[in-house]
Structures are given as C-alpha cells and as structure tokens.
Amino acid sequence: MSLLGDPSDEILLAQYTKERHDQHFGERHVQEQLGIAKSMPPWIVQPEMPQQHSDFYANLHYFSIATTDSKNRPWATILTSPKGFIKPLSSSILSISCIVASEDPFVRAIVEHEEGLGSSEGKKLLFAGLGVDFTNRRRNKVAGVILQSKVKKLSKGSSKLELTLFTNENMGNCPKYITVRTLQYAFQEPEKVEKREGTGKGKEGIELDKRSLDIISKASTIFFATRHFDNNTAYENESDIGLNHRGGNPGFVRVDKREKDTFVMLPDFSGNRFYQSLGNVQSDGVAGIVFPDFSTGDMLHITGEATNIFNEEANSLMPRTTLITQIRITSYTLLYNSLSLSMNSPEKLSPYNPPLRYLKWELEKMGRGAYAGGGSGEKKVASLVVIREVGSMVKEFTFRVKGNLENVRPGGYAIFDFKGAVNLPYMHMNPGQPQLVNDDLVRTWTISSSSSSSESTEISCMIKLNPSGLISPFLHSLKKVQLELGLIGVGGDFSCFPSEPNVVLPKKMVWVSGGIGITPFLSMYRAISSLPGAETDIFLYYSCRDDDLHLFFELLKDPNSVTSKVRLHGKVFHTQSPAFLSSLSFSPLELQKKLEEGKNWSFEKRRVMKEDLAGLNDFKKREVYVCGPGGLEERVVGWVEEIGVKGKQVHRENFSF
Numbered sequence: 050m051s052l053l054g055d056p057s058d059e060i061l062l063a064q065y066t067k068e069r070h071d072q073h074f075g076e077r078h079v080q081e082q083l084g085i086a087k088s089m090p091p092w093i094v095q096p097e098m099p100q101q102h103s104d105f106y107a108n109l110h111y112f113s114i115a116t117t118d119s120k121n122r123p124w125a126t127i128l129t130s131p132k133g134f135i136k137p138l139s140s141s142i143l144s145i146s147c148i149v150a151s152e153d154p155f156v157r158a159i160v161e162h163e164e165g166l167g168s169s170e171g172k173k174l175l176f177a178g179l180g181v182d183f184t185n186r187r188r189n190k191v192a193g194v195i196l197q198s199k200v201k202k203l204s205k206g207s208s209k210l211e212l213t214l215f216t217n218e219n220m221g222n223c224p225k226y227i228t229v230r231t232l233q234y235a236f237q238e239p240e241k242v243e244k245r246e247g248t249g250k251g252k253e254g255i256e257l258d259k260r261s262l263d264i265i266s267k268a269s270t271i272f273f274a275t276r277h278f279d280n281n282t283a284y285e286n287e288s289d290i291g292l293n294h295r296g297g298n299p300g301f302v303r304v305d306k307r308e309k310d311t312f313v314m315l316p317d318f319s320g321n322r323f324y325q326s327l328g329n330v331q332s333d334g335v336a337g338i339v340f341p342d343f344s345t346g347d348m349l350h351i352t353g354e355a356t357n358i359f360n361e362e363a364n365s366l367m368p369r370t371t372l373i374t375q376i377r378i379t380s381y382t383l384l385y386n387s388l389s390l391s392m393n394s395p396e397k398l399s400p401y402n403p404p405l406r407y408l409k410w411e412l413e414k415m416g417r418g419a420y421a422g423g424g425s426g427e428k429k430v431a432s433l434v435v436i437r438e439v440g441s442m443v444k445e446f447t448f449r450v451k452g453n454l455e456n457v458r459p460g461g462y463a464i465f466d467f468k469g470a471v472n473l474p475y476m477h478m479n480p481g482q483p484q485l486v487n488d489d490l491v492r493t494w495t496i497s498s499s500s501s502s503s504e505s506t507e508i509s510c511m512i513k514l515n516p517s518g519l520i521s522p523f524l525h526s527l528k529k530v531q532l533e534l535g536l537i538g539v540g541g542d543f544s545c546f547p548s549e550p551n552v553v554l555p556k557k558m559v560w561v562s563g564g565i566g567i568t569p570f571l572s573m574y575r576a577i578s579s580l581p582g583a584e585t586d587i588f589l590y591y592s593c594r595d596d597d598l599h600l601f602f603e604l605l606k607d608p609n610s611v612t613s614k615v616r617l618h619g620k621v622f623h624t625q626s627p628a629f630l631s632s633l634s635f636s637p638l639e640l641q642k643k644l645e646e647g648k649n650w651s652f653e654k655r656r657v658m659k660e661d662l663a664g665l666n667d668f669k670k671r672e673v674y675v676c677g678p679g680g681l682e683e684r685v686v687g688w689v690e691e692i693g694v695k696g697k698q699v700h701r702e703n704f705s706f
C-alpha cells in the first residue's frame with residue numbers, strides 16, 4: 050500500500066530516501082577560499098525528522114518555504130495560517146494548508162509546475178522550508194520534495210494552497226542574528242502588486258521601486274533561498290534546495306546600482322562554517338530572497354544571479370568584509386498586505402549582529418572612505434613608541450609610521466588592524482560577549498596630535514579604557530612599548546579646518562562635547578593654537594564624568610592656548626561618583642576656583658541642558674560642532690535644531706561605527 054495512495058510515490062521515495070547530505074564542491078570551495086578546514090559531521094543533517102522538529106512545526110503559524118520556478122530560479126516566501134496548518138503525518142511527511150497571495154512567486158512556481166511548464170516537467174518539485182519561532186529564536190530546517198500540490202483560486206488576490214512535502218534533510222540551527230518579535234495570525238487580503246522581469250544585463254536590467262528599496266533598508270530578517278542541482282537537473286540524487294534565515298541590524302543588506310542593474314549585497318556573518326547556502330551559490334550561481342516587512346505585512350521577493358565575492362575583492366567593494374554574496378536581480382515581486390501576520394511587540398535585535406558594513410562608495414559619501422584603505426592597497430605598519438597616562442581611564446598611545454601619511458585635517462582619525470597582534474579564535478557562539486563572534490579587530494581613534502619628519506610620521510591617540518571591550522583593555526594592559534599594528538588608513542571630515550585651501554576658519558564656533566568625544570576638539574584646538582594669524586572665538590560645552598576631567602585639562606595645558614585673536618571659553622558640566630571624589634588630589638571647590646580664575650570658564654555640577662545652549666546670546670551665529678557618546682550627541686543635535694540652527698551649520702562626529 051502506498052503511503053499516499055499512489056504506487057509511483059513508493060518508487061520515488063525509495064530513490065529519494067538515500068542519504069544526500071555530503072558536502073558538495075561548492076561548499077568546499079567556499080571553505081577553501083576562507084582557509085577553513087572543517088568537514089560537516091554526517092549526523093548534522095538527519096534523514097528522519099526528529100520528533101521535536103515535528104512538534105515544533107505543528108505549533109507554528111508561519112513558515113518560510115522556497116522552491117524553483119519553471120526557469121529554475123529560486124523563490125522564497127512566508128506561509129501563514131492559524132496554528133496547526135503544518136501537520137506532520139510521519140517522520141518524513143508534512144502537509145500544509147493555507148491561504149496565500151495568488152501572485153506570490155512561490156505560488157506561481159507551483160502553478161507553473163502543475164501546468165507542466167519548464168525543465169521540471171515530469172518530475173517533482175524540490176523545496177526547502179525553515180521554521181523560526183521569533184519569540185525564542187528557535188530555528189529548524191527541512192528540505193526534500195513536494196509530493197503533491199494544489200492551488201485553488203479564491204476571491205480577489207487569494208488562493209488556497211495545499212502541499213504534501215516529503216523531507217529527507219532535517220537540521221537544527223543556532224539562534225544567532227534572529228530578531229525577537231511576537232506575531233499573531235491576522236488574515237489580510239493581498240492588494241497591489243509591483244512586478245518586474247528582466248533577463249539580460251544593461252538594457253533589461255531591473256530597477257527597484259522606492260517602496261522595495263525602503264523594505265530592504267529596514268529589514269533585519271530575510272530568508273535566503275538557493276539551489277544545488279546535480280548535473281544541472283533538479284531531482285538527481287544530490288540535488289536540493291537551500292533555505293535559511295539571514296539577520297542583522299536594519300540595513301545589513303546593501304543595495305548597489307550599477308548602470309541599469311540592481312545588486313543586492315549580502316555580507317557574510319560568522320556562522321557554523323558549513324556554507325550550505327553559499328556553497329549552493331558557488332555551484333549554481335542563483336539565489337532568491339524574501340524581505341518581509343512585519344510592520345505592514347508587505348513582502349518583497351527577489352531572484353537573480355548570485356556570486357560569492359571573497360577576501361581582497363570583497364574588501365574592496367565593502368570594506369571590512371571577507372565574503373559577500375552579490376545578487377544581480379533578474380526579477381522581483383512586491384506584494385502589499387500579503388503577509389497575514391500582525392506584530393504586537395517591539396522588535397529586539399540580536400546581540401550578535403555586527404555593526405553595519407557599508408559599500409565603499411557609501412563610506413566615501415559619509416566621509417569614511419579611509420576604511421577602504423586609502424586606495425593604495427599597501428597597508429602601512431604602525432609601531433608603538435610611547436604610552437602616556439592621561440587619567441586613570443585614558444592613555445595616549447603614540448605610533449610611528451614609516452614615510453608620510455596622507456594629509457588628515459585636525460579632528461581626523463586613524464584606523465588600525467589588530468589582526469596578528471591580538472588572537473581571536475573562531476567561536477560559534479559567545480553569549481557573554483556576542484560581539485566578539487564577528488569582531489574583525491579593526492578599531493578607529495581620533496588622532497589627537499601628529500608630527501612628521503622626512504622619514505616617518507608620528508600619530509598619537511587618546512584611548513579610553515572600555516573595561517568590557519577587547520582592544521582598549523589590551524592596549525591599557527601593555528607594560529612595554531612593543532607592538533606592531535597594521536594601519537588601514539587615516540581620514541575624516543569632522544574638522545573646523547577647511548578641506549579646500551584659501552578657506553578660513555569660522556570666526557565663531559560652538560563645540561559641544563561629552564566624555565572621550567573631546568579628542569577631535571583637542572586636535573583642532575592644538576592646530577588652531579599653532580596656526581599663524583588664526584582668529585576665532587570658540588565656546589565649548591564639555592560634559593563629563595569623573596576622570597574625564599583630565600581630558601579637559603589637556604585642552605587647557607596647551608602652551609599656545611592664549612593667543613590674542615583666539616579665544617576658547619565655555620562651560621564644563623561635571624558629574625562625579627563618591628569614589629572619584631575621594632581619589633581627587635584637589636577639592637571640587639579648588640577646581641571651580643581654578644577654572645574661574647581665567648574668567649573663561651564656568652563650572653556646573655550637573656549635566657548639560659538645552660537651556661545652556663540656548664542661553665548663549667550669539668548661538669545662532671556660530672558654526673556648531675558636536676561629538677560625544679551616542680545619546681548625548683543625539684540629544685544635542687535635537688536641541689540645536691530646536692534653537693534654530695540647522696543644515697550645513699551643524700557638524701557631528703560619531704564614535705560608534
């Protein structure tokens with residue numbers, strides 16, 4: 050008796066039940082490119098569905114799934130229905146019944162197959178599915194063959210979809226990069242569709258509409274579909290479809306437009322290192338992605354030609370990456386209201402998400418082109434020559450670099466590479482320090498001062514100890530000046546010094562700074578003080594806590610600081626802990642006296658407020674420069690705007706990257 054009432058299915062299943070989870074050449078190629086010698090243990094992919102996976106699927110009300118269309122292009126989607134719409138019938142059979150958007154490309158692929166279109170004619174379609182529970186980040190994968198399918202048109206844009214899936218690949222996955230959210234089933238009728246098809250490059254390239262670009266820029270969760278067709282045919286022994294989740298901070302998928310083509314650029318984050326999806330990209334060169342917008346229920350589906358880009362080439366397109374998957378979109382469908390889920394919780398991003406990686410041209414536009422290594426391709430070596438203690442939490446490190454560096458405006462920064470100096474072994478998970486999993490050991494610090502001779506350049510950086518960090522504790526613990534680092538580059542455009550020659554310093558400025566954010570101002574002030582004929586009035590608001598006060602003293606101690614036509618004055622806002630007060634060698638009262646002696650400073654034992662800024666008579670006539678910890682900087686920029694200073698008159702530096 051056939052399992053499904055059709056004797057031919059018995060033959061099919063017997064053929065298909067072969068264990069088919071050896072790593073193929075594509076997966077091994079990716080590992081080789083990255084210098085990873087790791088084979089996948091045979092037990093990772095199980096032919097039988099474990100009971101806990103069956104129970105897991107039976108409890109879901111959403112499930113992502115992928116297949117290929119009549120042109121063998123992968124498409125992914127998310128199916129939804131009240132809980133119980135996925136029924137495990139045995140340890141290898143799942144049945145699914147739900148309402149779908151008729152224009153969903155996954156559904157269209159099923160219909161095309163039913164109509165006998167394309168190369169899969171006479172064969173069963175392959176599928177891959179992924180169950181994710183967004184409330185707890187559990188995730189399980191299945192893959193196999195679609196035994197039976199039925200699509201029946203209902204009213205408007207909806208259809209009823211019924212699938213019987215045979216699965217012989219089952220695998221659990223880690224919770225990394227998954228955004229937590231609560232989703233409830235809430236049926237909505239799909240509305241409008243944007244569809245574009247293109248085949249070749251150039252003239253027939255695809256441009257995404259505005260809404261699609263917006264969905265990509267906000268997505269922190271996507272589903273990535275790939276295929277591996279053995280001998281270029283579906284349903285040979287080794288053929289299968291791949292589907293997995295990819296997640297990151299919103300914007301982690303970048304879009305690159307070249308002439309008429311649109312490319313989706315997907316940086317690789319540290320995973321299990323088996324490279325199942327990227328191996329498929331390597332072997333078959335195609336991929337599809339669904340970008341769900343959980344806040345509106347819209348879904349963007351793309352498919353296209355996919356390429357893996359490795360190492361130096363990856364770094365030259367997207368600095369600080371060693372592997373990118375680039376997808377040239379050949380077709381896309383944007384469906385409004387096609388995801389019948391309503392989100393009833395705020396989204397919580399994964400602590401494993403690395404900082405956003407930008408394309409080289411995006412960095413250049415942001416004034417951060419130096420991350421691309423200055424274009425020369427030659428990495429300089431920086432040797433540590435002096436360590437000076439500035440305060441208990443801040444030390445100044447001076448590095449010597451052979452030859453001359455590119456000109457950096459005062460306020461600019463240097464980017465160092467600690468690979469080789471600090472050893473960070475591969476780790477799959479690290480709940481205590483999740484950011485370490487993707488740490489590329491690249492760090493940036495403002496150049497607080499620099500000097501050069503004909504043979505070498507010295508640059509100094511004041512580095513605050515971040516006790517829970519990796520690199521600053523390493524530097525602060527150094528007892529000897531014995532360290533060589535890669536210098537990726539120098540750059541930055543946060544400066545009151547003009548980028549063009551013959552442009553003069555602003556006559557009046559406001560500098561607002563907090564904590565370690567004073568370093569660019571130290572650098573600018575040093576340069577102003579030694580600039581012949583400099584003429585400017587600077588009002589500084591400096592907000593700091595405890596020991597950071599020493600950074601302020603660094604500013605005052607500049608020998609040239611009182612030149613007749615340069616005036617630096619302002620307000621210092623200081624909050625302190627009892628521990629700090631007891632460690633001070635002078636009383637706060639003495640400090641206040643010291644500051645007020647010069648009539649240039651006033652001292653407040655509180656945080657800076659909007660009224661302080663608004664209270665400065667000629668505030669609106671000044672160029673405004675802001676640099677401080679993220680929160681302070683955001684607040685200050687908001688206040689400045691409320692006071693009526695906007696646009697190019699406001700300059701800001703951001704220390705988080």
Ligand SMILES: Cc1cc2nc3c(=O)[nH]c(=O)nc-3n(C[C@H](O)[C@H](O)[C@H](O)COP(=O)(O)OP(=O)(O)OC[C@H]3O[C@@H](n4cnc5c(N)ncnc54)[C@H](O)[C@@H]3O)c2cc1C
Pocket residue numbers: 404462484485487488489490491492493494495496510511512513514515517518519520521522565568569703704705706
């Ligand atoms: C333009 C600029 C100027 C800066 N100037 C100064 C300065 O003058 N003095 C100072 O003390 N700090 C400065 N910072 C902040 C400094 O780069 C680091 O955040 C800090 O020193 C990190 O120390 P850590 O390794 O101990 O932190 P960790 O906590 O180990 O770093 C945590 C994570 O953050 C990421 N990360 C940390 N720093 C950076 C970075 N700079 N770029 C990209 N990713 C990063 C890492 O990938 C890592 O995963 C500046 C940052 C920028 C972007």
